[in-house]
Amino acid sequence: xxxxxxxxxxxxxxxxxxxxxxxxxxxxxxxxxxxxxxxxxxxxxxxxxxxxxxxxxxxxxxxxxxxxxxxxxxxxxxxxxxxxxxxxxxxxxxxxxxxxxxxxxxxxxxxxxxxxxxxxxxxxxxxxxxxxxxxxxxxxxxxxxxxxxxxxxxxxxxxxxxxxxxxxxxxxxxxxxxxxxxxxxxxxxxxxxxxxxxxxxxxxxxxxxxxxxxxxxxxxxxxxxxxxxxxxxxxxxxxxxxxxxxxxxxxxxxxxxxxxxxxxxxxxxxxxxxxxxxxxxxxxxxxxxxxxxxxxxxxxxxxxxxxxxxxxxxxxxxxxxxxxxxxxxxxxxxxxxxxxxxxxxxxxxxxxxxxxxxxxxxxxxxxxxxxxxxxxxxxxxxxxxxxx
Ligand SMILES: C[S@@+](CC[C@H](N)C(=O)[O-])C[C@H]1O[C@@H](n2cnc3c(N)ncnc32)[C@H](O)[C@@H]1O
Numbered sequence: 078x079x080x081x082x083x084x085x086x087x088x089x090x091x092x093x094x095x096x097x098x099x100x101x102x103x104x105x106x107x108x109x110x111x112x113x114x115x116x117x118x119x120x121x122x123x124x125x126x127x128x129x130x131x132x133x134x135x136x137x138x139x140x141x142x143x144x145x146x147x148x149x150x151x152x153x154x155x156x157x158x159x160x161x162x163x164x165x166x167x168x169x170x171x172x173x174x175x176x177x178x179x180x181x182x183x184x185x186x187x188x189x190x191x192x193x194x195x196x197x198x199x200x201x202x203x204x205x206x207x208x209x210x211x212x213x214x215x216x217x218x219x220x221x222x223x224x225x226x227x228x229x230x231x232x233x234x235x236x237x238x239x240x241x242x243x244x245x246x247x248x249x250x251x252x253x254x255x256x257x258x259x260x261x262x263x264x265x266x267x268x269x270x271x272x273x274x275x276x277x278x279x280x281x282x283x284x285x286x287x288x289x290x291x292x293x294x295x296x297x298x299x300x301x302x303x304x305x306x307x308x309x310x311x312x313x314x315x316x317x318x319x320x321x322x323x324x325x326x327x328x329x330x331x332x333x334x335x336x337x338x339x340x341x342x343x344x345x346x347x348x349x350x351x352x353x354x355x356x357x358x359x360x361x362x363x364x365x366x367x368x369x370x371x372x373x374x375x376x377x378x379x380x381x382x383x384x385x386x387x388x389x390x391x392x393x394x395x396x397x398x399x400x401x402x403x404x405x406x407x408x409x410x411x412x413x414x415x416x417x418x419x420x421x422x423x424x425x426x427x428x429x430x431x432x433x434x435x436x437x438x439x440x441x442x443x444x445x446x447x448x449x450x451x452x453x454x455x456x457x458x459x460x461x462x463x464x465x
Contacts, residue, residue, distance in 0.1 A: 086111045087337065089295055096220060098336050099295045105331040107447040108439030111304060112325040116288035117212050119321060120201040122194055128274060133162035134320055135272060135286045136311050148176040170207055170246055174200045177241035192234060195262060199238045202261045206251040219294045221267035223259030225360060231259040267359055268294040272310055272321065276456040278431055290323050299338035300351055300367040301422050303331050305436040305454045306339060326438045328426055343434040344427055347379045367419050428453040
C-alpha cells in the first residue's frame, strides 16, 4: 500500500513545523466528504462496564454474544464475523496471545489499565505484520518515534508481549524486538483515534476501540478545525464500505490550497488543557489562531469563556454574534472580536446537547447545494442550521 494522494480532493504537503499535512486541491463545500478511510488495525479499549462489542467489527452486541471457543476474551456479533476474524483480527496468533495474557493476568497485575490496552494494541500490530506486511510498513511510516514513549513502558510492555506471543510465529521480514515495540507504541500514541461507545446523555462516553487510519493520520490539529470526523460503527453499511471506516467532512467553505485540520479532542477544552494535552500526547505546542488569542487570557477569563461556551453565549450572545458577524467594520465589534473571535464557531459548530461537546457539520451537499441540516459527530443529533 503506497502513500499517495488520499483522494482527488486532498494532497499531502510538508509544512515547516507541522510535518506532513493535508491540503485541499480545490474549493470545498460545507459538508463535503473529503475522506473515507479504512483502519489498518483496530484493538479493544476494554473500558466499557455496561456493553459488549464484537471483537471483529466492534458493533454493540445486542443479541447473545458468540464467544471465541478458544480464548475467553473475545466475543462476536455473528458467526460470520467470527469466521472473517480468523484470518484478520482474531488469527490463531491473536487468540493464543490473548489466552496467554489472560492466563498470566495475575503475573501482569502490575499493569495499569492503559498498559493492558497497549498490550492489545501490540498484539494487533504484530498480527498485522504477520497477515499484511505492506499495511504494517504503512503503520511504521506514520509519524512518531520511540522518544515519544517512556523507556520504562517500552521495557515493560515488550517483556509482556514477548512472553505471551507464540514464540514459533514467523513474522517474515519483521522480528519481535524491543526497538520495534518502541516504534509501534509511538505510532499508536500519535495516530490512534478512539471509536466511541454509543452516546448516552447522562453518562460519560467511553471508548469501545481504537483504530489507526492510514490517511487520516496525516491530519494535523487545529483548535478551531475546518473538518471533523464521523463514525457510524453500529450502522449497516453499503457494500464496499466497512462499519469502522472513518468519514471526514468539511464544516464550512474551504478555499483551494488550505490546510484541512481536525481537532484532536473536543473543542470545548480550555487553553491550558489543550496545550498540555498536545505537548504530552503529540509533542508540540499549538499556535493556531485561537491559541494565539487565548494565550493572552488570564486563567479567570479562560475559565469564564469555557463556562460560557454553549450556555450563556448561546442564550445571550447568539443574536449579537450573528449580527456582529455581518457588520465587520464597526469599531466596537472589532474590539469584541479580538477578545473572543471564535465565539461564532462555538455557536454555529458546537453541539449544544448536554454533555455532548461534539462538532457539527452539514450533511453532504446534494448536486453541489450545501445541506441546511447539521449533524453532530458525537451524539448524531440532526438540526436545521437556521434553527441555530
Ligand atoms: C497524526 S500526526 C499528523 C501528521 C504529521 N504531521 C505527519 O507528518 O505525519 C500528529 C503529529 O503531527 C504534528 N502536528 C499536528 N498538528 C500540529 C500543529 N497544529 N502544529 C505543529 N505540529 C502538529 C505533531 O508532530 C503531531 O505529533
